[in-house]
Amino acid sequence: MESKTEMTRFKNAKVYYRIFPMLNMRWDHVKILEDVKTLYVRYIQDFGTGRDGVVPSYWRFTTDGVFYNESQLAVYNGVTRDILDKVIDGCSAIILSFGQSGSGKSLTASGLRNCYKDRGIAPRVISDLFLKKEVLKNQIRLCVQLSYVETKHTYLKDLLSEDSDTFTRSFREITLQKVKSADEALTLLFRAESKREFAANSTTSHGANGIFTITVTAKPANTTDPMKKTSKLHVVDLGGVDSYGNATSINKNISQVGNANVAKTQLEQFILTLIQNRPDCILVKQRLNPLIQYLGDSLSAHSILRCVGHIRVDLPNLYITLSLLAFGQCIRGLKPKRLQPNISKNEEIEIKLLKNQIVGMRKENDLNAMLNCGDLASNITQDRVLQMQNIAKEYLTDITNELVVLNVSDARTVLKVFKDLYNKLEMDKEECVKIAHDDGYQEGFTTAINTEITRSTTKSKESIGVGKLKSSHGNVSLKGSPKKAPSNISKNALGEKRNTLTKRSKTSSLSLKKSSTGKKKSNAGSLHDLPLHLAELGEVKDLPKNVPNYAKAWALFINDNSYNYAKLEEERIASETEAKELQLEYYHAIRQLHKCHETVDLRKNELRKAEMRRLFDPQTCDEDGKAFLSAAETECLDNCNHAQQELIAEQEHVLKKQTEFILALEQTQSIKKDIIDKFDDFCKKHYHISVPDLHATSQLHVVYESGAISALLDEEVGETLPDDEVHNIKLYRQLQRLMKEQILKEIKLTKRRKRWT
Numbered sequence: 001m002e003s004k005t006e007m008t009r010f011k012n013a014k015v016y017y018r019i020f021p022m023l024n025m026r027w028d029h030v031k032i033l034e035d036v037k038t039l040y041v042r043y044i045q046d047f048g049t050g051r052d053g054v055v056p057s058y059w060r061f062t063t064d065g066v067f068y069n070e071s072q073l074a075v076y077n078g079v080t081r082d083i084l085d086k087v088i089d090g091c092s093a094i095i096l097s098f099g100q101s102g103s104g105k106s107l108t109a110s111g112l113r114n115c116y117k118d119r120g121i122a123p124r125v126i127s128d129l130f131l132k133k134e135v136l137k138n139q140i141r142l143c144v145q146l147s148y149v150e151t152k153h154t155y156l157k158d159l160l161s162e163d164s165d166t167f168t169r170s171f172r173e174i175t176l177q178k179v180k181s182a183d184e185a186l187t188l189l190f191r192a193e194s195k196r197e198f199a200a201n202s203t204t205s206h207g208a209n210g211i212f213t214i215t216v217t218a219k220p221a222n223t224t225d226p227m228k229k230t231s232k233l234h235v236v237d238l239g240g241v242d243s244y245g246n247a248t249s250i251n252k253n254i255s256q257v258g259n260a261n262v263a264k265t266q267l268e269q270f271i272l273t274l275i276q277n278r279p280d281c282i283l284v285k286q287r288l289n290p291l292i293q294y295l296g297d298s299l300s301a302h303s304i305l306r307c308v309g310h311i312r313v314d315l316p317n318l319y320i321t322l323s324l325l326a327f328g329q330c331i332r333g334l335k336p337k338r339l340q341p342n343i344s345k346n347e348e349i350e351i352k353l354l355k356n357q358i359v360g361m362r363k364e365n366d367l368n369a370m371l372n373c374g375d376l377a378s379n380i381t382q383d384r385v386l387q388m389q390n391i392a393k394e395y396l397t398d399i400t401n402e403l404v405v406l407n408v409s410d411a412r413t414v415l416k417v418f419k420d421l422y423n424k425l426e427m428d429k430e431e432c433v434k435i436a437h438d439d440g441y442q443e444g445f446t447t448a449i450n451t452e453i454t455r456s457t458t459k460s461k462e463s464i465g466v467g468k469l470k471s472s473h474g475n476v477s478l479k480g481s482p483k484k485a486p487s488n489i490s491k492n493a494l495g496e497k498r499n500t501l502t503k504r505s506k507t508s509s510l511s512l513k514k515s516s517t518g519k520k521k522s523n524a525g526s527l528h529d530l531p532l533h534l535a536e537l538g539e540v541k542d543l544p545k546n547v548p549n550y551a552k553a554w555a556l557f558i559n560d561n562s563y564n565y566a567k568l569e570e571e572r573i574a575s576e577t578e579a580k581e582l583q584l585e586y587y588h589a590i591r592q593l594h595k596c597h598e599t600v601d602l603r604k605n606e607l608r609k610a611e612m613r614r615l616f617d618p619q620t621c622d623e624d625g626k627a628f629l630s631a632a633e634t635e636c637l638d639n640c641n642h643a644q645q646e647l648i649a650e651q652e653h654v655l656k657k658q659t660e661f662i663l664a665l666e667q668t669q670s671i672k673k674d675i676i677d678k679f680d681d682f683c684k685k686h687y688h689i690s691v692p693d694l695h696a697t698s699q700l701h702v703v704y705e706s707g708a709i710s711a712l713l714d715e716e717v718g719e720t721l722p723d724d725e726v727h728n729i730k731l732y733r734q735l736q737r738l739m740k741e742q743i744l745k746e747i748k749l750t751k752r753r754k755r756w757t
């Protein structure tokens with residue numbers, strides 16, 4: 001249990017240990033105290049020669065927790081419990097998994113090779129981060145970016161890069177991939193993992209240090225707040241330290257073991273420098289190793305450091321265990337310092353705010369300038385107002401080419417006229433759209449509307465003048481062109497529609513005039529949009545939006561008597577049945593043909609044998625030595641001829657059956673096409689969508705509803721789990737499979753390359 005003071009004080013650097021479970025655990029060598037934090041390790045000298053029977057002595061190591069036979073979840077909770085919130089708050093953190101080769105570093109850091117339940121810290125952090133993003137979405141907007149690198153010697157390998165040549169020395173070239181969901185992040189993680197370097201003959205043992213980095217940028221949901229917090233969370237899977245030639249690192253080459261040992265030593269030295277707190281030395285030491293350089297500011301006394309050491313407690317590995325425990329003690333020696341969140345200003349928002357301020361100030365300035373000639377504005381007469389209204393209307397109807405305003409009040413009056421007219425037109429449009437939408441499914445009406453629009457637009461173009469435009473502002477006189485009402489529309493409704501459409505036709509004539517006088521367009525302000533509204537009105541038939549899915553549309557189609565579906569379906573079934581029968585007959589005929597071929601071959605064989613017999617028999621020659629056919633040979637010849645005739649007849653029969661079958665098939669296809677065409681007509685008529693589009697839309701729905709992943713996977717997943725969890729498990733397995741396949745492919749390629757070189 002943590003004491004009260006420990007709970008309140010945030011500790012920057014913590015070191016945990018995870019003990020590798022083995023059959024030959026030597027608990028007399030390593031002891032864990034009851035607080036599950038203190039470890040005692042036997043004096044290595046006690047095992048020297050001539051030391052039998054000495055009283056055992058122990059070194060004492062204090063840690064922040066020891067995990068033995070603990071689940072992955074327990075390790076995750078223990079290590080990362082208090083850091084995710086800090087990361088969102090702008091503090092960078094490192095989760096460092098170090099230890100001997102094959103002791104479970106990767107299991108702790110990523111666990112991507114294990115089942116979903118045993119996944120490691122990286123995938124868990126991803127899910128938790130996106131959960132937090134969802135929970136906090138009303139307060140902050142979180143942007144998550146990923147990068148994954150491997151360090152080797154002085155190089156970095158960019159595991160998220162699409163290029164084949166992924167080695168680089170420059171940190172700026174490292175891919176930083178933005179991700180929007182946990183699934184996306186997980187996919188990237190698995191893909192990158194498959195590109196890691198493995199020890200020879202192994203698909204699990206890593207040959208270099210892996211650093212998976214999550215860059216989190218938190219911006220306030222309030223878009224006017226320019227503050228932004230940026231932090232990095234690194235999950236480091238350090239190369240396994242070992243002695244070269246040790247059984248535990250049997251698959252690794254000398255370079256891989258050496259590289260890992262050097263990285264650990266340099267890290268230890270760097271931490272000692274951090275403890276000494278000498279900035280000049282820190283900068284120098286940072287450049288020693290690409291791993292330390294890459295971690296940069298995240299590896300400092302002001303950031304969060306969570307280390308998990310992996311140790312073995314058997315005698316042959318006791319030396320390495322001791323060195324790892326000493327490394328941990330060194331890290332714990334880092335004095336806690338105040339965390340330094342990386343808070344900066346969001347330049348984009350700040351520029352936007354400043355721009356808004358400038359706009360506001362300009363407006364204020366203009367207003368002041370206007371108010372300076374306010375004496376004219378306040379003394380305007382009613383006659384002047386009427387005069388300005390008329391001028392504005394004349395301008396809009398192209399009677400005058402110029403609109404001269406003398407002061408603010410004139411301008412205001414003119415603007416008001418424009419505004420009123422615009423509002424009126426907008427209301428007209430909405431009304432028209434509503435009516436069209438209500439009755440949009442009725443083809444008759446749609447046609448009527450289109451006809452009406454065309455007719456009234458043409459008519460209004462010819463007849464509407466200035467007077468009529470005036471009336472559209474005051475008491476509107478409606479003159480709709482007479483039209484034939486569709487049978488299914490009531491007289492009243494038609495009257496309303498006619499009114500609306502006539503009004504609209506007037507606007508259309510107005511806008512046409514304005515567009516012909518190009519130079520005035522910009523002056524007309526809101527009227528500029530008018531041709532657009534008319535275009536929309538012309539497409540009333542596109543308005544219905546409640547398109548059903550494919551199955552529903554099909555059900556409606558087959559029940560629509562006007563398409564005679566029942567009769568067509570009857571014909572289709574009959575034709576299909578006939579085609580099936582003909583197909584059987586055709587197959588039967590083919591079988592017969594094969595038999596005929598066999599009979600012909602048999603007969604030919606018999607004939608050949610009879611011939612041979614005759615040739616060896618001297619009695620089959622006449623006096624002149626000429627051969628004559630034996631009775632058996634004659635019979636065989638007859639049989640052969642007969643079989644060949646049968647074959648020809650059967651061939652003809654097969655051809656006949658084939659033609660009949662093809663014809664029946666074509667007929668069935670044609671009926672099916674007829675049905676599809678009619679369905680297409682039906683869809684176009686009722687929903688203004690063709691069948692393929694409808695089908696695609698329905699398919700999308702199906703995929704969406706079922707979840708794309710579950711459609712792809714067939715593995716069994718526990719039914720009692722919640723849907724989200726099932727989805728995660730399936731995705732996890734799928735990605736794992738792909739990763740393994742990719743790793744095997746890479747190994748094969750490497751072997752081939754080696755053979756070539």
Ligand SMILES: Nc1ncnc2c1ncn2[C@@H]1O[C@H](COP(=O)(O)OP(=O)(O)OP(=O)(O)O)[C@@H](O)[C@H]1O
Nearest residue numbers: 020021100101102103104105106107204205206240
């Ligand atoms: N605590 C543990 N409990 C059960 N199995 C474990 C434990 N630790 C490691 N393993 C198993 O041991 C094997 C090696 O683990 P892992 O690959 O994680 O080791 P590593 O330290 O990353 O090795 P390397 O340094 O070679 O990359 C894996 O199969 C893993 O599942």
